[in-house]
Amino acid sequence: MRLLKSSRWMKQGFHYDNIETDHVREGGWLKPETHYGDPASVMAPFFANRSCDPFLPRYDRCIVGTYNTYSVNVSESAHISKAIQFATDHNIRLTIRNTGHDYNGKSAGAGAIGIWTHCMKDIEIMDYESPYYVGKAMKIGAGVQGFEAYRAADAVGLSVLGGECPTVGLAGGYTQGGGHSALSSKYGLAADQALEWEAIDGTGKYHKASRSEKSDLFWALSGGGGGTYGVVVSLTVKAHEKIPVSGANVTFSNEGVSQDAYYEAVSAYHTTLPALVDAGVMSVWYFTNTSFTISPLTGPGVPAAELERLMSPFLNKVKQLGxxxxxxxxxxxxxxEQFTGMQAPIEVGILQFGGRLIPRRVVKESNDALTSVYRYINEHGGQFIGVGLNVSMAVAGNVYKLP
Ligand SMILES: Cc1cc2nc3c(=O)[nH]c(=O)nc-3n(C[C@H](O)[C@H](O)[C@H](O)COP(=O)(O)OP(=O)(O)OC[C@H]3O[C@@H](n4cnc5c(N)ncnc54)[C@H](O)[C@@H]3O)c2cc1C
Known part of the structure; x- marks a missing residue:
């Protein structure tokens, strides 16, 4: 266990001639890796609030701002309990942090001590047996990130769910917040994969929680929100047999056509979406007032030719619109392989996101109205990023079931 003072940005105090700072200013700031290995740096710009960032003028003040003031580098349960005890005894604000991806700055806090779980990188593949699930599973430490779990699973012929941004941590805000994955239309949400949690509660006490043991804590952690019910030490999730996966990218722009025609093409994609997700495909797409991008479609177990066939009503319409x-x-x-080959890097530190769940009914029955809303958002300075999934019980199974 080590106590660290704030972020390394603070320690550097931004020496303007420092090579690392130059790299950060010239684009590094937008990369998750610039932030996720730091104990305090925040990716969401609103919550970072320009706390001593490298773009402040040379003469400006360097203040800690919203960053955790101190962080405890924990590597086992006892360290977490001690950090909680210390914060309680001294009445100090406490936060929990792995990577700093949180859109609402929840892993940061002005004046806080952060429990920094990032170095808890243990990964264990196992044969799991419980009344609910019998099969392969992966137990991951609180600091494990998507790319680490993907590689470990792939090496033994398996796949696990994680974010489209492979640097998102799995046991924190991702799975505790539900967690959508490129594999979700095939297996359900990340929280649907949870089999067991190990966590330390607010009094510093250790708990193991599953569907049959401390089930209230199990359900609270399986979707109740990151940092809400305790400090997670480890998470055990279902691991799935490796299967072939297809992928597709589509781009077009409004060049040479009216805005009405452009938005008709956008709308045609949303008409096609229910059939795509019902076939097990997951979609990430985004569009501005001038360009539309699907990046990518992921089809676990869906052959490439079938993926193209599923897209054809949409692509035919786009063609027809000229x-x-x-x-x-x-x-x-x-x-x-598909993820590495088709998922574009995701930038952080520039956009502040808000999210809405749009039910299938609205897409199917009110697509024109929905398109008008998207258009309004785009015409007023916003940008839409969509994640299309089918995570119904038909896909995820009855996660409540206990024989
Ligand atoms: C670029 C980018 C891409 C993303 N892509 C996806 C995606 O594809 N799918 C998706 O579902 N989400 C995605 N997200 C959202 C992401 O899942 C959330 O931001 C999530 O909260 C990040 O979790 P983290 O633990 O890595 O981040 P952190 O900022 O470290 O923590 C997030 C929250 O979890 C809590 N927490 C962290 N570790 C623990 C722990 N051990 N115990 C208890 N609480 C803990 C923190 O206190 C905080 O509330 C993305 C976010 C970004 C910035």
Missing amino acids: IRYNLVVRQFSSFL
């Missing part, structure tokens, strides 16, 4: 598009459809032997 819009030229670029299409890439590829087949891969595994999720990791």
